[in-house]
Amino acid sequence: MSALLLALAAGAVIGLALGALGGGGSVLAVPALIYLLGFTPVAATTASLIVVGVTSATAQSAHARDGHVRWRTGLLFAAAGIGPAVLGGALAARLPGAALTAGFAVVAAVAALRMLRPGPAADGTERVRPGRAAAAGAGLGAVTGVLGVGGGFLAVPALVGVVGLRMRDAVGTSLLVITVNSLAALAMRAGTADGLDWAVVAPFAGAAILGAWDGRRLASKVSGSALQRVFAVVLLAVAAFMLIDAVV
Template sequence: MTTLILALVAGAVVGLSLGALGGGGSVLAVPALIYLLGFTPVAATTAALVIVTLTSVTALTGHARDGHVRWRAGLLFAAAGIGPAMLGSALAASIPGAVLQGAFSVVAAGAAVRMLRAGEEREGEHVAGPVRAAGAGAGLGAVTGVLGVGGGFLAVPALVGLLGLRMRAAVGTSLLVITVNSLGALALRGGTLHELDWAAVAPFVGAAVLGAWDGRRLSAKVKGTTLRRVFAVALLLVAVFMLVDAVL
C-alpha cells in the first residue's frame, strides 16, 4: 500500500510538471523511482522513459488543441536527436550506476541555473537556422538516451533561446520533442521492460497522465516566468541531493 501511495503522489507531481512546464517530468521521476520506490539507477532511467513518453503524449494533445505547438520547429529539433538518443540509450547499460546518477545531477543543476538566469518572456517569436536547431536537438537526444530523461527541462530553454519561441509555445513544442526522443531511446530498451516493477510503474503513469491535464490548465493561469523559477529552485535542490548521494 505504501508503494502504491508513493507512486501515485510522485506520478501526480511529474505529470503536473510536464503539463505546466513542458519538461522536468523525468528529472523528478528518476530520483522518485530511486529514493521512494527502490529502483536501481538503470531501471529508474528506463521506467522514467516509459512514464514520460505516455504522459507527454497526453499533455501534447491538450497543448496542440490550444495552438501552442510549433510542429515544424519541433519535428526538426526532435529528428536531429533520434540517432543520438538511440546511441546514448545503448551506451547507458554499460555506465556504472553512480556515474549515471552523478551525471544526471550535474545536468539537472545546469538546467536549473539556466532557467533561473533566463530573462522575461519575449513578446515576439523568431526561428533560428536549421543547422543551429539541429545541433541543439542532437545534443538533447544524446542526453535523453544516456540519462533516461525526455529532455524537456533542457528543451524549453533551447526552444526559447535558440528557436525564439515564446514560453507557452516552447512548453507545447517541447512535449513533441520529448515524445519523439523518448520513443527513440525506448526502442533500444524494449528488451528490459519486462524487468520493471510494473506494480509501481503502472499507478505512477496513471497519476502522471491525470496530473498532466491539471498542469496544462495551470500553465494557462500562471505566468510562465513564475512557473519556470519555482520549478528551477526545486530542480536545483534535487540535483544537489543526488550529487551528494552519488559522491558519498
C-alpha cells in the same frame, strides 16, 4: 507509505510540471523512482522514459488542440535527436549505477540554474536556423537516451532563444520533441524493461497523465516564471542530494 501511494503522488507532481512547463518534471522522475520506490539507476531511467513518453504524448495532444504546437520546428528538433537518443540508450545500459546517478545530478543542477536565470525574450516570429536547431536537438536526444529525461528543460529555452517561439508555443512543441526522443531511447532499452515492476510504473504513469492536464490549466493561471523558480529550487536540492549519494 505504500509503494502505490508514493507512485501516485510522485507521478502527479511530475505530470503537473510537464503540463505546466513543458519539461522539468522528468528530471524528478528518476530520483523519485530510485529513492522513493527502490529502483536501480538503470531501471529508473528506463521507467522514466516510459512515464515521460506517455505523459508528454498525452499533454502534447492537448496543447496541439489549442494551437500551441509548431510541428515543423518540433519535428526538426526531434529528427536530429533520434540517433543520439538511440546511441545514448545503448550506452546507458553499460554504465555503472554511480556514474548514471552522478551524471543525472549534474544535469539536474544545470537545469535548475538555467531555470533561475531570466530567459531570452521571444518576439513570436519563428525563425528556424537549421544548423543551430539540429545541434540543439542532437544534444537533447543524447541527454534523453543516457539519463532517461525528456529534456524539456533544455528544449524550451532553445525553442524560445534559437527559434523565437513564444513561451506557450515552446512548451507545447517541446512536448512533441520529448515524446519522440523518449520513444527512440526506449527502442534501445527493450531488454531493461523486462524486469520493471509494472504494479508501480503503471500507476505512476497514470497519475502523471492526470497531473499533466492539471498542469496545463495551472499554466494559464499562474506566472510561468514563478512556477519555474519554485521548481528550480526543489530540483537544485534534489541534485545536491543525488551528487552526494553518488560520490560518498
